[in-house]
Amino acid sequence: xxxxxxxxxxxxxTRQSILDAARSTFAEKGFDGASIRAIATEAKVxxxxxxxxxxxxxxxxxxxxxxxxxxxxxxxxxxxxxxEEAGERLVRLVLSVWDSPAGTAxxxxxxxxxxxxxxARLMREFVVTQVLRRAVxxxxxxxxxxxxxxxxxxxxxxxxAVVRYILKVEPVASADPETLVRAIxxxxxxxxxxxx
Amino acid sequence: xxxxxxxxxxxxxTRQSILDAARSTFAEKGFDGASIRAIATEAKVxxxxxxxxxxxxxxxxxxxxxxxxxxxxxxxxxxxxxxEEAGERLVRLVLSVWDSPAGTAxxxxxxxxxxxxxxARLMREFVVTQVLRRAVxxxxxxxxxxxxxxxxxxxxxxxxAVVRYILKVEPVASADPETLVRAIxxxxxxxxxxxx
DNA sequence: CGTTGAACTCATCAGTTGTTGAAATCTTGG
DNA sequence: CCAAGATTTCAACAACTGATGAGTTCAACG
Numbered sequence: 001x002x003x004x005x006x007x008x009x010x011x012x013x014t015r016q017s018i019l020d021a022a023r024s025t026f027a028e029k030g031f032d033g034a035s036i037r038a039i040a041t042e043a044k045v046x047x048x049x050x051x052x053x054x055x056x057x058x059x060x061x062x063x064x065x066x067x068x069x070x071x072x073x074x075x076x077x078x079x080x081x082x083x084e085e086a087g088e089r090l091v092r093l094v095l096s097v098w099d100s101p102a103g104t105a106x107x108x109x110x111x112x113x114x115x116x117x118x119x120a121r122l123m124r125e126f127v128v129t130q131v132l133r134r135a136v137x138x139x140x141x142x143x144x145x146x147x148x149x150x151x152x153x154x155x156x157x158x159x160x161a162v163v164r165y166i167l168k169v170e171p172v173a174s175a176d177p178e179t180l181v182r183a184i185x186x187x188x189x190x191x192x193x194x195x196x
Numbered sequence: 197x198x199x200x201x202x203x204x205x206x207x208x209x210t211r212q213s214i215l216d217a218a219r220s221t222f223a224e225k226g227f228d229g230a231s232i233r234a235i236a237t238e239a240k241v242x243x244x245x246x247x248x249x250x251x252x253x254x255x256x257x258x259x260x261x262x263x264x265x266x267x268x269x270x271x272x273x274x275x276x277x278x279x280e281e282a283g284e285r286l287v288r289l290v291l292s293v294w295d296s297p298a299g300t301a302x303x304x305x306x307x308x309x310x311x312x313x314x315x316a317r318l319m320r321e322f323v324v325t326q327v328l329r330r331a332v333x334x335x336x337x338x339x340x341x342x343x344x345x346x347x348x349x350x351x352x353x354x355x356x357a358v359v360r361y362i363l364k365v366e367p368v369a370s371a372d373p374e375t376l377v378r379a380i381x382x383x384x385x386x387x388x389x390x391x392x
Numbered sequence: 393c394g395t396t397g398a399a400c401t402c403a404t405c406a407g408t409t410g411t412t413g414a415a416a417t418c419t420t421g422g
Numbered sequence: 423c424c425a426a427g428a429t430t431t432c433a434a435c436a437a438c439t440g441a442t443g444a445g446t447t448c449a450a451c452g
Contacts, residue, residue, distance in 0.1 A: 014429080030311035033312070035408080037408085047410090048411085048413095048432080049430060052429080057411090114358070115225065115226035115228070116229070124363060128365070148367050148368075151368045154359055154365060155356045155368060158354075158363075159352050159358065163350055164351075166309075167309065169350060172351060179344075183344070184348070184351075187352075187387075196378060231438080231439065232439080233438085241400085242402085244401065244402080248398095252441080253441090
């Protein structure tokens with residue numbers, strides 16, 4: 001490969017700051033609500049530069065969802081250990097992920113999935129194939145119940161996310177994580193291993 | 197009051213069909229995603245006619261949320277009877293409301309509240325003052341726990357709505373109501389009267 | 393009939409959206 | 423210095439949004 005002349009790729013800060021602005025704006029307003037211009041403004045950058053780096057808005061969204069959160073290692077981590085405490089461990093783990101910077105992407109995806117078909121498919125695919133399916137295998141539940149049990153877990157976790165991060169209803173919005181773990185953990189436990 | 201001459205208000209069908217189109221379109225796409233033009237098209241009507249009847253988009257939304265669902269009578273109905281079965285009764289009642297035509301408005305409000313600040317405030321106000329506050333009084337819970345308990349109930353119900361009506365994740369989306377009552381009822385029961 | 397006023401339509405406004413292509417700016421290698 | 427080429431900006435596009443106001447149609451009343 002012959003080295004060509006010319007300016008070498010310079011300030012990568014801009015690209016990253018666009019990505020950050022995109023993530024937080026998508027999380028605040030959802031996919032449709034977040035305009036390229038608004039993202040560009042928050043990144044202190046020209047709107048056209050966003051397209052220069054990322055092409056279409058779709059691609060920008062996909063890139064900004066690309067986060068160091070790997071369900072392949074997180075799911076086993078949550079389910080490892082005594083089966084009777086899986087519920088509490090699950091709430092604790094999920095809250096720690098969502099409260100972290102990487103969680104902003106998850107909130108953005110959830111919020112967008114509520115009003116945009118495209119992102120809804122994206123999220124369904126991710127949740128079903130990357131999270132729920134893995135959980136089913138890990139738990140070794142009978143095929144019959146597995147689908148319902150994990151979907152019920154999903155309802156409780158989705159509701160927690162909606163109320164805490166999107167609707168921000170008190171006292172859940174600013175509750176201490178451990179309070180929520182104690183309150184919600186046992187209910188998840190019942191969905192996982194209890195009588196239905 | 198002197199009766200004036202001129203054409204009397206005629207075909208009220210149009211007004212109602214606009215209202216129906218608005219409700220279903222808001223439910224499908226949310227407040228921002230549903231355009232006046234799309235609503236008018238579905239109602240087979242000129243876009244300007246929508247403004248003629250309802251003024252602004254905001255007012256149209258408010259009108260289309262005006263439904264014969266009165267929390268003042270529904271909340272007591274759900275909580276009356278043996279305290280130990282309140283959880284199951286609650287799930288059953290809420291599902292019957294949401295699965296009815298009137299439920300379309302509720303789905304529209306929930307979906308809109310996810311990406312639009314204005315509708316989010318609207319929904320928070322409604323849920324907190326009309327539903328949760330009533331439930332607290334009806335249950336006669338100690339002031340301290342009441343807020344957390346009812347908010348936890350809200351997380352589970354919101355999650356159920358999101359998964360069943362918005363994300364439409366199986367098998368919850370098309371599950372028999374009584375299956376969900378048996379599965380979720382006891383968990384609500386714990387939020388209401390159990391140990392936290 | 394003829395007038396009144398509601399029901400309805402048409403054309404259009406101003407603003408925002410995603411996206412594009414040409415041009416300007418600037419850093420670097422030769 | 424000079425030219426290459428990446429970075430960044432400007433201006434503009436077509437499509438869409440909510441909204442307005444003037445104009446047309448038409449049923450009902452006197």
